[in-house]
């Protein structure tokens with residue numbers, strides 16, 4: 001067996017691992033990045049990018065199908081499933097190739113293909129797919145092994161028709177019907193897109209949640225809106241799942257029809273993801289684990305206890321988002337490089353966007369966190385997009401936005417949005433939060449006319465009124481123009 005000594009070993013060449021590598025590389029040449037599967041990252045291969053490509057195709061079909069609202073008739077809209085999937089894969093492959101090209105530029109000695117396991121806190125055993133297994137002795141180690149889908153036992157009855165997100169992007173054409181389990185982020189994004197591409201979709205949830213939405217008012221609005229497009233039961237009662245000659249038969253209770261059995265071509269499990277720490281022989285790393293077997297770590301340093309081991313990205317089960325994986329890779333990389341001089345890195349306010357239509361976004365604290373942090377002394381401002389000028393112009397006038405701030409100081413704390421241009425407004429709000437702006441300070445910013453952000457201003461004005469800060473503003477907005 002070959003043996004190597006390095007300063008830093010990084011397990012996983014995903015988004016977090018690659019950023020960590022770049023940072024460590026600045027400090028030492030004695031670094032190795034170990035990848036168990038393929039280069040290219042989850043984000044580019046089966047995550048952010050192909051899902052957004054599918055959504056882009058669906059948006060195009062939806063715009064054509066609904067253009068008559070503007071008096072424009074496009075004729076019957078047909079979806080060429082093969083062409084849709086071909087474009088998705090072609091564009092996806094470009095993104096993946098871009099990542100692979102950057103990995104290939106790394107020195108050969110810095111990258112190893114093989115599955116890493118801890119033999120002891122400093123020693124990693126690498127099972128490569130050829131005979132030459134490898135032992136790496138590392139002074140410091142970064143775990144950046146990502147996550148994978150969790151599939152509840154019952155859904156396994158769908159057998160060869162059980163799929164996860166990865167499989168969708170390998171389809172050569174579109175099927176006729178898909179049952180989506182899990183109205184979380186992945187389920188909503190993929191499920192709505194498939195529905196808009198003409199696929200019969202039914203969505204099954206448990207416990208009542210809709211995506212990551214925490215504000216009950218916004219959740220109820222979103223649930224109603226999605227149900228206008230495809231059936232979504234967020235607290236379904238599924239009795240049975242079976243593979244039949246025709247596909248997957250799902251027996252469930254319907255509030256109006258009683259017990260129903262409906263058959264679908266596929267069952268898409270979007271029921272959450274689990275961190276890839278179970279295949280690491282993590283018990284040999286001599287670090288504390290939580291009840292789920294995930295290492296305990298400091299969110300600011302990414303360090304596991306007082307050890308020489310750091311954990312970044314989806315692997316730590318904290319904020320499974322691309323920009324967080326990149327931030328965590330940077331902090332873990334810097335700290336592994338400078339160890340034992342470990343420093344708190346810059347963590348940004350929470351920001352999450354779901355690319356449904358309308359989009360869902362959350363910024364900063366949730367309503368429940370605000371309530372807890374302020375012990376009840378907070379105010380809410382809200383706006384409906386149903387009468388918002390720019391939203392009406394675009395026939396995108398659906399949705400609700402709620403903003404939260406602390407009583408007394410007027411400090412902006414968080415927001416949840418379900419509406420048009422949520423991806424952009426969420427950024428403005430996250431930037432305001434990072435700058436620690438108060439609601440009156442946010443209202444001093446310019447707002448153009450007519451834009452969707454005028455809706456945000458309406459919500460902020462209501463919030464300002466509810467905070468009772470400064471002089472009483474006039475109702476409405478004479479100087480703002482119509483439809484704000």
Ligand SMILES: Cc1cc2nc3c(=O)[nH]c(=O)nc-3n(C[C@H](O)[C@H](O)[C@H](O)COP(=O)(O)OP(=O)(O)OC[C@H]3O[C@@H](n4cnc5c(N)ncnc54)[C@H](O)[C@@H]3O)c2cc1C
Nearest residue numbers: 012014015016036042047048116145146313314320321322
């Ligand atoms: C369908 C979908 C859509 C998404 N859309 C978005 C989005 O729009 N925006 C957003 O911000 N986020 C999105 N995400 C989340 C985002 O993709 C992840 O948060 C991010 O890719 C995580 O990066 P990572 O580096 O932690 O993991 P990964 O990129 O998965 O990298 C981990 C790597 O570690 C390797 N590995 C695992 N175990 C071992 C081992 N024992 N030894 C060696 N190597 C190992 C794996 O093979 C993998 O290559 C989406 C995710 C999915 C699934």
Ligand SMILES: NC(=O)c1ccc[n+]([C@@H]2O[C@H](COP(=O)([O-])OP(=O)(O)OC[C@H]3O[C@@H](n4cnc5c(N)ncnc54)[C@H](O)[C@@H]3O)[C@@H](O)[C@H]2O)c1
Nearest residue numbers: 152182183184185186187204205206271272273320353354
């Ligand atoms: N736009 C984005 O940023 C984006 C897109 C996709 C994924 N992601 C990331 O990936 C993570 C994982 O996404 P996800 O959708 O897999 O997880 P999730 O936690 O968002 O959703 C899982 C859903 O499955 C439901 N569920 C669990 N067991 C079930 C069962 N037996 N039957 C029916 N429903 C069941 C849960 O109640 C939940 O609604 C997200 O938290 C997010 O961080 C981000």
